Amino acid sequence: MTKQPYNIRQIALELLIRIGDQGGYSHLVIDQQLKKHQLDARDGALLTEIVYGTMQRKLTLEYDLATFIKSKKKMDNWVKWLLYLSFYQMKYLDKVPDHAVIHQSVEIAKRKGHKGIASLVNGILRSAQRDGFPDYQAISDPARRISVETSHPLWLVRRWIKQYGVSITEEMCQTNITHKQVSLRIQPLKITREQLIERLEENQIKVHKSPFSEQGLVVEEGNVLKTELFKESLFTIQDESSMLVAEMMDLKEGQTVLDSCSAPGGKATHIAEKLKDNGKVYAYDLHAKKAALVEEKAEQLGLTSITAGQADARNLREKHEEETFDRILIDAPCSGLGVLRSKPDIKYNKTSEDVARLSTIQKEILSHIEPLLKKDGKLMYSTCTVDQEENEEIIKDFLVNHPHYQVDPSFLENLPEVLQNSPGKSEVGIQIFPQDINSDGFFMTRLIRNS
Structure with a gap:
């Protein structure tokens, strides 16, 4: 009714x-x-x-x-x-x-x-x-005006201006109050991108190919969640920035991979798909219920290479021997300040103290997990935030204290063309801003272990 x-x-x-x-x-x-x-x-x-x-x-x-x-x-x-x-x-x-x-x-x-x-x-x-x-233009202080006009807390606007300048901050805040596009990732072991495009068009759904992933599509018109294609698990809803993580891990069939902070499983299942389900993916989450979500997601997509379990990422050396993994993903717990379009309440609930507390946890996770990587193995670090204290500063600190690691030179060279001249690109990784390609704010880098 x-x-x-x-x-x-x-x-x-x-x-x-x-x-x-x-x-x-x-x-x-x-x-x-x-x-x-x-x-x-x-x-x-x-x-x-x-x-x-x-x-x-x-x-x-x-x-x-x-x-x-x-x-x-x-x-x-x-x-x-x-x-x-x-x-x-x-x-x-x-x-x-x-x-x-x-x-x-x-x-x-x-x-x-x-x-x-x-x-x-x-x-x-x-x-x-x-x-x-x-009229908000009458507010003379730029930080105050941006705060009021885009509904971001003043402390956060001032923090971002200090980190990125007024122009990038204002553009980011303006983007954060717009509707986010829907993007999806095909299950390539079930269907090709071209086949899914054709079937979506039959359902009056218009899409275009993502520049971030060969599995990615961006929805222009229509509701993909209402289709039988979604019920058949031929694709997963995933933001383009999030898709880029597995795309940039330099994955090869047969590898053993650790996803240390996995739930709800979007990246773990993407990793398994990139491995063509031929390899081993160990996926952990701090909460047992969330680890169960990863298992459920893998089952829906028909993936058998994923083993999910409950564990604190800071204790994983109790479960695995040193130098076990070819690739490690640390999609670190963070403030979530890159996903404000999907979860607007985050910006009102977070404080600078939260950011500092989370950065401490991120450092602990990195330091604990790094011995699990094989020599010449590659470690991917990512967050869905746009704060330097959780991103660039974490990596710089890690590299100073772990000289047997370096940023993989080929990581920055192989970024998608659309990000090659991004203002978020630095010597330690890439900060994707929401305005860059109308996706979530995300940071990522790939480190290589030399000894």
């Missing part, structure tokens, strides 16, 4: 409270509600748009609201969230007329609060409709 429009917004309000005030993970909470309420495609899309959009623009909407509130009277958080989601619809969604947004929001305020709150909500929304929203 299709819900009435105000009910979609009522659900959206409850979800925003759970995510914003109670610490729920946006992607999990939204998925649970879509299943619980059995919304049709149109209502589900609207709910997702309102919740993600409002979370993505929270600091901007907060700034907007401050311009319409004259008194210092305390406002309940749920009222703020109701106003934020209303502002979001009025500013960014063309298909919903302002009068409908105002009417539905006032109705919700009546039900959840009382007449006085409904009157307050009505007054603020009508003022916004009449006067319009503030």
Whole structure:
């Protein structure tokens, strides 16, 4: 049964409270509600748009609201969230007329609060409709302006400006509030890229080939998750930056590979596919339930070369002898600041202390695992973040303390052409920014063991 429009917004309000005030993970909470309420495609899309959009623009909407509130009277958080989601619809969604947004929001305020709150909500929304929203260009401090305009915490904007400059930071922040394209990786042991393109076109889905992976496709039109092709596990949803990791590991059939921080298994299964399922892939995760997800993913794709298990990456020398592996992947636990388009709540919950704590863990993992690599073996280090403390500085520190390692010269030479002149390219690896090819922010490098 299709819900009435105000009910979609009522659900959206409850979800925003759970995510914003109670610490729920946006992607999990939204998925649970879509299943619980059995919304049709149109209502589900609207709910997702309102919740993600409002979370993505929270600091901007907060700034907007401050311009319409004259008194210092305390406002309940749920009222703020109701106003934020209303502002979001009025500013960014063309298909919903302002009068409908105002009417539905006032109705919700009546039900959840009382007449006085409904009157307050009505007054603020009508003022916004009449006067319009503030001009952020009037903010003189560039960091403050970027923070407000793109809804990124000020500490983070200042940190990135210090690391990368104003131009790259602003472009990155602007990209982070846009919709991310969907990309997928074919299972090459089941189907070729050309065959999948043909079958997707039969389903009215338009794609183009990824420059990052011979297995990669980028969706231009259509929903691949609704196809039988997805149910048949002919492909895996994976971001292009993430695909590049296995592509750059210099994998060869018959090798023994360690994926030390594996869940949910996208890279482990990609490694197995690159090996043509002819080799051994040991995949570990700190949590047993997440390690089980890797096994499940391998089974879905029909891959038999993956052995998954629970383990702290800092204790893997208890499970394997030194110089066991031809290749090692450390897709290190990180702040996740490269995936803000998919998980907007991350940027409001992370602190500089979190980054420092994670960088310590990353160093410990690298130092513990490196003896497991064979001489002349190659170690891939990657993160889905864009912070130098978790990326370049980690590698520089590791190389100083482990002189028997060096950056593999052929790694930088063989990067895709689109990244060869990237501002994120350095002597220790490549920092992919979200704006580079409209993918996740990712860092990666490949080290070689000389002795």
